[in-house]
Amino acid sequence: MSSRRRFIKKAAIGTVGITTTFSCGGSATNKDDVTKNTKPQKKPLIISTWRHGLAANDEAWKQLKNNKSALDAIVAGVGIPEADPEVRSVGYGGLPDREGKVTLDACIMDKNSDCGSVSFLQSIKHPIAVAKKVLTNTPHVMLSGKGALQFALSEGFEEENLLTEKSKIAWKKWLEDSKYKPVINIENHDTISMLVLDEEGHLSGGCTTSGAAWKMHGRVGDSPIIGAGLFLDNEVGAAAATGLGEAVIRTAGSAMVVELMRQGKSPLEACKEIVERIYNKHKNHKDMEYLQVGFIAVNKSGEHAGYSIRPGFNYAVCDDIDGNRMESATSKITKK
Template identity: 50%
Template sequence: MKGRRKFLGDMALTAAAASLARGVMAGPAQSAVASGGRVVSTWDFGVGANQAAWRKLSAGGSALDAVEQGARWAESELCNPTVGRCGNPDRDGVLTLDASIMDGDGRCGAVAALEDIDHPVSVARRVMEDTPHVMLVGEGAQQFAMAQGFHKQRLLTPEAEQAWQEWRERAEYQPRINVERNLKPGNKENHDTLGMLAIDGNGRLAGACTTSGMAWKMHGRVGDSPLIGAGLYVDNEVGAATASGVGEEMIRNAASFLVVELMRQGMTPMQACRAAIARVVRKRPEASKSLQVCFLAMSRDGEVGAFALHPGFVYAVCDAGRQDALHASDAVYDGAAT
């Protein structure tokens, strides 16, 4: 009886939260597909990434081509301390990059702890298409990239190296919660992993995730972004999900897979993101007060939903109607942890 009461209580919590949540509706079924597709991505810099992806979609490209192009934009055109060439290094001063890409038919590829190779998302796609594997890491990933025609180059910027030198003076590591920020596109203070989802005019889904990981992490640490099912999961039959924040929590909960499976059971993208957040809180209630976890999801009909532990998470939506929309996610907690 106690187990049944707990189950009903959890379902009531999820339903109540969903009634308060905000989402981006697709309108009539298949409207996002009929209008040529939709692209969504995490954080304010997702606006630029979405626009790069939209150029592919509007030209008739696939969702897979679109998310790769959007992620490539973030890796090279954006200079951001947690994504791509401008990322901050680990505690040893080494910049390592992680990325994953997934098609709605289940094909996927990833690289982790990749050094001195630009565009890890494209290397991940090559892993998917040109090897029998899903993930390559470290030196092996670099060797593969070079064999595929990618060029080895020093990516650590002088600014990132200087930031690392300043960090070494105190050598403290504590992930900070993203707080409420201005939603103006290009706000460089609002940064984290880029997670991107797309649906094209044929109704096919795809997703990509790319990051330089947590600044000052232990050398060899890998977060959720390159892990299929943790930072990214896509299924043409249901929808897609991606995550941002402290990757260890996404790994512990197989979070993006969880969100998609909750949608498979009938939840909307918003409800599924909220239920996944509730699971994080139930498992680690004290830890959840001092870290950020964010989920973004899209159904196979193009409906979009998001939820976070703490305020501050924004996501970008791009379709035929508008290419620069930003939305603030609802959150479990009202403000930063004390």
């Protein structure tokens, strides 16, 4: 999910309407009617970070129901916020770096632990689709910068100007003071991450972002890094991160969440332990005043959870029982 302001001043916005449920096809669902006398099914299940995950989930669900692969569903789903100029932290319309350049990161991972990633990619609206091409059409995991752009063009993607007028105005206003603070708030939370448990019980995941606004040119966050922004083991579960990428990278966050699930912890327990580890390691860090990190996770049984350092982190969940709805993550710090 526009200048950077303190997360705690904006977080309440993201919690509005979290009890509303929708079917993944788009119509309203009465939760009581659906669940009464019905044994809940754990799959398929889609989880996406933040409110823009609702639209992403709807499209991904549609793809799954049309017998598309989980990877295709992820590409189509997160492609919705990537193309939405009002989503200021992803793709087209994303807030630029301090030089006014919109640079994008993305990764994708499948049930076989095959993965593809792009970082510091410019002028391509859908980095998640390029990341999938890296997975399917190259022997590599990650391509970056000009090389990633060259590859994208060779695969038929077209260059576009991703800096919208609204984001350009915000950047010019920021230049008046040119102060960078890594505040991750409801308007600048950097990432949409999506995890999919398909009907066969297989896991896949993806992340895409325009990264932290006003970052140094060339900065890459956690989102394209397998093991930091995203990780899964099809025998165990999947996890993905949102928030300040530097803190997630320092702790290999998503990989650690999956490893804790391997040891028998629930998704909530695993997310909580790694968030608290990040919190403790950053207690005296210069970023602590603004630090926000959140994780989503799902295990092979379809249990899911989210947990964050500060309140206000929410995520979209989509299944056959309750439709598409927002759920609020538990947080270590409870006061806004």
